[in-house]
Amino acid sequence: METLAFFYFDPMYFVYIGPAILLAMWAQMKVKSAYAHAGRVPARSGLTGAETAQRILNAHGITDVAIEPVKSFLGDHYDPRHKVLRLSPEVYHGRSLASLGIAAHEVGHAIQDSVAYAPLAIRNGLVPMASVGSNLSVALIIGGLLLMYMQIAFGGIVAAIGLGLFGVVVLFQVVNLPVEFNASRRAREILIGQGMVSAGEDKLVGKVLTAAAMTYVAATIVAIMHMLYYASLVFGRRN
Numbered sequence: 001m002e003t004l005a006f007f008y009f010d011p012m013y014f015v016y017i018g019p020a021i022l023l024a025m026w027a028q029m030k031v032k033s034a035y036a037h038a039g040r041v042p043a044r045s046g047l048t049g050a051e052t053a054q055r056i057l058n059a060h061g062i063t064d065v066a067i068e069p070v071k072s073f074l075g076d077h078y079d080p081r082h083k084v085l086r087l088s089p090e091v092y093h094g095r096s097l098a099s100l101g102i103a104a105h106e107v108g109h110a111i112q113d114s115v116a117y118a119p120l121a122i123r124n125g126l127v128p129m130a131s132v133g134s135n136l137s138v139a140l141i142i143g144g145l146l147l148m149y150m151q152i153a154f155g156g157i158v159a160a161i162g163l164g165l166f167g168v169v170v171l172f173q174v175v176n177l178p179v180e181f182n183a184s185r186r187a188r189e190i191l192i193g194q195g196m197v198s199a200g201e202d203k204l205v206g207k208v209l210t211a212a213a214m215t216y217v218a219a220t221i222v223a224i225m226h227m228l229y230y231a232s233l234v235f236g237r238r239n
Contacts, residue, residue: 012229012232013229016225016226016228016229016232017222017225017226017229019225020218020221020222020224020225021222023218023221023222024215024218024219024221024222026218027211027214027215027217027218028215028218030211030214031208031211031212031214031215033211034098034207034208034210034211034212035098035102035208035211037098037204037207038096038097038098038101038204038205038207038208039090039094039096039097039098039099040096041096041097041098041201041204042095042096042097043095043096043097043099043100043196043197043201044197044198044201045100045195045196045197046095047095047100047196048092048093048094048095048099049087049091049092049093049094049099049100049102049103050067050069050087050091050092050093050103052099052100052103052104052107052191052196053067053085053087053103053104053106053107054067055194055196056104056107056111056190056194057085057107057110059190059194060111060114062110062111062114064083065078065083065084065085065110066083066084066085067084067085067087067092068084068085068086068087069086069087069088069089069092069093070086070087070088071088071089072088075088076088076091076102076103076105076106077106077109078106078107078109078110078113080109080113080120080124083110083113085106085107085110086106087102087103087106091103097197097201097204097205097208098205098208100191100196100197100205101187101188101191101205101208101209102208102209102212104186104187104188104190104191104196104205105183105184105187105209105212106183107187107190108182108183108184108185108186108187108190109179109183111186112179112182112183112186117179117182119175119178119179119182120179122175123172123175123176123179126168126171126172126175127172129165129168130168130169130171130172132165132168133165133166133167133168133169134169136162136165137162137163137165137166137169138162138166138230139162140158140159140161140162140165141159141162141163141166141230141233141234142162143158143159143162144156144157144158144159144160144161144162144234145159145233145234147159148234156234159233159234160234162230163227163230163231163234166226166227166230167227169223170220170223170224170227173216173219173220173223173224174220176216176220177216177217177220180212180213180216181213184209184210184212184213187205187209188202188205188206188209191205
């Protein structure tokens, strides 16, 4: 029973993670609110998100990236392996400022890819290990802690391996921040530079992209606080 209480009812978990979770919830509410507001404002250009993306790709001479709709709300992303820009139906067909802003942001990643933007290359290189880490790290940490609790010698090694894998997940989140902020900056500059939005419209586009960026900041803080909490368990139990 003591072991179960140790893992499931540790009040220190909420001390470490609670504020970060609240920040993440706030960020999600902000992005949904900003998207809903900008989603009701039609862009003066009359372009859809897909048309906006294609114009930007053409302007940058990028001819090997396809654009396709994906059935996922706010599931917009650029796939660098398959050179595909996937846009949710609301963005792909939408003619709002939110649609243009999100489409341009995702094209920003395609531009980063085409110019070999270093943080994007590092992030993409971390994907395999981060995927392994997200799937195995917590199980190894908890398993290692259980072995340590039972005073089995190699429990600390198992927990340390899990902690190292989770560290890769945290590193991925940290590297992802400049990638996302850079894509948003490129998006706003491109939209204004090519006359697809006015200076007044850019303010609303900026609110959507800034709110979206805050979700990445919140996710990074959540990951860091989880890392610190797990480290306190591993090294605290070892001592």
